[in-house]
Amino acid sequence: MAELAVNVDHIATIRQARGGVYPDPVHAAVLAELGGADGIVVHLREDRRHIQDRDVRLLRETVLSRLILEMAATDEMIRIACEIKPDLVTLVPEKRSEVTTEGGLDVKADAGHVKNAVDRLHDGGLEVSIFIDPDNSQIEAAATAGAEMVEIHTGAFCDAKTKSVRERFFSEIVDAARLARNLDLKVNAGHGLCYNTIKRFSGTGIIDEFSIGHSIVARAALVGMKTAVAEMRELVQRCG
Numbered sequence: 001m002a003e004l005a006v007n008v009d010h011i012a013t014i015r016q017a018r019g020g021v022y023p024d025p026v027h028a029a030v031l032a033e034l035g036g037a038d039g040i041v042v043h044l045r046e047d048r049r050h051i052q053d054r055d056v057r058l059l060r061e062t063v064l065s066r067l068i069l070e071m072a073a074t075d076e077m078i079r080i081a082c083e084i085k086p087d088l089v090t091l092v093p094e095k096r097s098e099v100t101t102e103g104g105l106d107v108k109a110d111a112g113h114v115k116n117a118v119d120r121l122h123d124g125g126l127e128v129s130i131f132i133d134p135d136n137s138q139i140e141a142a143a144t145a146g147a148e149m150v151e152i153h154t155g156a157f158c159d160a161k162t163k164s165v166r167e168r169f170f171s172e173i174v175d176a177a178r179l180a181r182n183l184d185l186k187v188n189a190g191h192g193l194c195y196n197t198i199k200r201f202s203g204t205g206i207i208d209e210f211s212i213g214h215s216i217v218a219r220a221a222l223v224g225m226k227t228a229v230a231e232m233r234e235l236v237q238r239c240g
């Protein structure tokens with residue numbers, strides 16, 4: 001059955017809008033787990049625009065499912081990950097000017113640097129996933145870099161304006177997921193998924209875990225975190 005990892009960055013975004021102490025992503029993670037989340041995801045960005053170091057430290061102590069840390073492959077982040085020891089590190093590209101992660105990591109273009117980061121995280125006892133576009137050469141590069149998993153970027157599929165374009169992007173995701181599985185990589189997927197787009201994965205069994213944040217937090221503002229997670233989890237479980 002496919003699993004759901006809930007990203008709570010946007011709870012921290014609301015907190016940082018006023019620079020105060022609420023709402024707390026640590027509280028949101030508890031409610032997400034009560035709603036059935038199989039994992040909690042946070043992205044500690046270089047500019048600390050939402051999640052703070054304190055959040056990651058506290059989540060490491062309070063998360064009962066699995067803590068997944070998204071981060072850039074920088075010396076600072078590798079040091080923090082090796083110290084805090086999340087259950088999984090997902091390497092993502094990061095640009096200061098972007099509103100959110102814009103594309104997958106170009107593992108091919110930066111193979112030596114990525115492999116070095118994966119090796120250092122492995123030395124710290126951590127499992128590593130790499131966030132990449134649904135592109136076969138990137139999947140192969142992620143396997144060569146030694147990652148245990150890939151997270152396939154679903155953004156283009158979710159943003160497609162027409163059914164035919166969306167189906168083309170969906171086929172790319174399916175092909176990339178098959179190749180990853182053949183290379184013995186676990187296959188996660190995420191970015192931009194909502195309560196409608198997730199339904200396209202129903203019954204496919206191609207994705208092990210979906211990483212979803214914005215649509216759940218947006219729905220939680222109206223129906224509550226526990227309910228929003230439970231509703232998404234039911235849809236995700238149909239994808240297995």
Ligand code: PXP
Binds near residue numbers: 007090101212213
């Ligand atoms: N996966 C990765 C690598 C991401 O950077 C993000 C956004 O933080 C997500 C998944 C979740 O995307 P969304 O918030 O659009 O569900």
